[in-house]
Amino acid sequence: MAAKRFAGKWLFWGAFVLLAIAAVVFTVRPDPVWVDLATVSRGPMEITIREEGRTRVRDRYVVSSPVAGFLHRVLLEVGDPVIPGELLTEVDPMPASTLDARSRAEAEAKVQSARSALNSTRQKATAAEAEADLAMRELARLQALRGDHFVSEERLQQAKAASDRAQAILRSARFDEEVMAHELAAARTRLEVSAARASGNGAVERVPVRSPVNGSVLGIIRKSEGVIHAGEAILELGDPGALEVVIDVLSFDAVKLSPGVTVRLTGWGGGTLDAVVRRVEPVGFEDVSALGVEERRVQVVADITSPLEAWETLGDGYRVDAEFVLWASADELQIPESAIFRRDGQSLVFRVVGERGELTTVSTGRTNGFYTVILDGLSEGDLVVRHPGRQLEDGSRVRVR
Structure with missing residues (x-):
């Protein structure tokens, strides 16, 4: 009986010690x-660079007064479409002295210079038309091979982008041709007005100011009538269908970009647009951020490659978010x-x-x-x-x- 009591005590105290040890271990061990x-x-x-940009009409033209005189009120409004030769306004020439021999020679030289410039731009337009035609034929050829899987989708996209760029260059060349024709007409007008004065004809007709290009009114610099000097700006015209995107990029990021880099345009109110970098300007400028920090930035110009139907509501000076794709997998x-x-x-x-x-x-x-x-x-x-x-x-x- 005593032996059983002794064994029971040892069993009790042994269990007590084990529980105490377990409690100590549980207490001192680190919490999870x-x-x-x-x-x-x-x-x-993807590895991307995201910045804010703005749209800009690629080719802009400022219409100026060909002669000094009295400007009639401009009735056009911003956004109105214009066609080549359309009457924008008129100028009543002010009485002026006849050009002397030196001034007449200079005026004739300007006419010859404008004629030569027009011929040069016509040649460039012909070359651009040939390049655009070649790019379109190449795209058509690759599209014909697409069904037989003889050409990759990436090669087809490159050909489409090349065709779009060639069409944009052609539009720009034709725009320049229209501008040079207007410059020639302006030079001839000044010489003809002087010739009329020299012949003793006191009645001088109103000088019409016509549109040199097919586009829209981007800005009205001088709307009210009044005296105007020769060469003073009246209107700013451009083709809103030939937009480019200008993005101010930190110089630290600009060194990673090069022509041909893919750009995605968002945040303009429509769907995502595709674009490609055309030029990274080699000159930086100083800008101050919204937080007051001075930054060195570089302008990067990108061409929109998406179909015109996808961004026809975009205009000049609209805000966009540009995302440059540096690497993707x-x-x-x-x-x-x-x-x-x-x-x-x-x-x-x-x-x-x-x-x-x-x-x-x-x-x-x-x-x-x-x-x-x-x-x-x-x-x-x-x-x-x-x-x-x-x-x-x-x-x-x-x-x-």
Whole structure:
């Protein structure tokens, strides 16, 4: 009976000691670290530069008074369409002295110069028309081969972009031809008016001011009637169907851009438009941001390659958001950039296995600031810790928030 009491006491105290040890271990062991997790996944990835831009009519022409005189009121409004030769306004020439021999020679030289410039622009327009025709035939040829899978979709898109650019260059060349014809007419008008005065004809007809181009009124510089000097601006005309996009880019980012880089245009009130960089200007300028920070920026000019029907409501000076695509891939293993930290020149993450975080070395590739490509060290579906804190160590227990 005593032996049973003795064994019972030992059993009681042994269990008591084990429970005490377990309580101490449970009390002193570290609490799990609360973490946020991210899954290693595969998917498309892009590296882009996003800036704000504005549209601009590529070819603008300022109509000026060919003679000094009295300007009649301009009845046109901004946005009104005009055609070549359309009467914009009229100028009553003021009495002026006859040109002397030197001034007449200069006027005749200007007529000859304007005639030569017109011939030059006509040759350029002919060359541009040939280039546009060749680009259209090349596009038609590739489209015919498309059904037989003899040409890649990328090659077809390049041919379409080349055809669109050639058409834009042709429109610009024809615009320049119309402008040169107007310059020649203006030079002839001044010489003819002087000749009429020299012949003693006191009655001078009104000088019409006509549109040199096919386009729209972009601005009215002088609307009211009154005395006007020769060469003083009256109207600004342009073709709103030939728009380009001007984007002010930080000089740090501008060095990464070159002609041909793809651009996506959004934030203008319609769908996404495709564009391509045509020119990165070699001269920077200083700008002050909304926060008062001085920045060095560079103007980048892009051509819209989407069909005109997709952006026909866009006008001159409209705001757009431009996204330059520097690099793109359809399938990359990636994780959030916030999960990676550096130590001793290595890229590390905490990979969660079970309920513990394991310190794992990874090899990284390109990053867009939000996600980073993983070349080695992780597999698709692995869980990693976002924003790992200092209290997290290799083997630490973790708990998901």
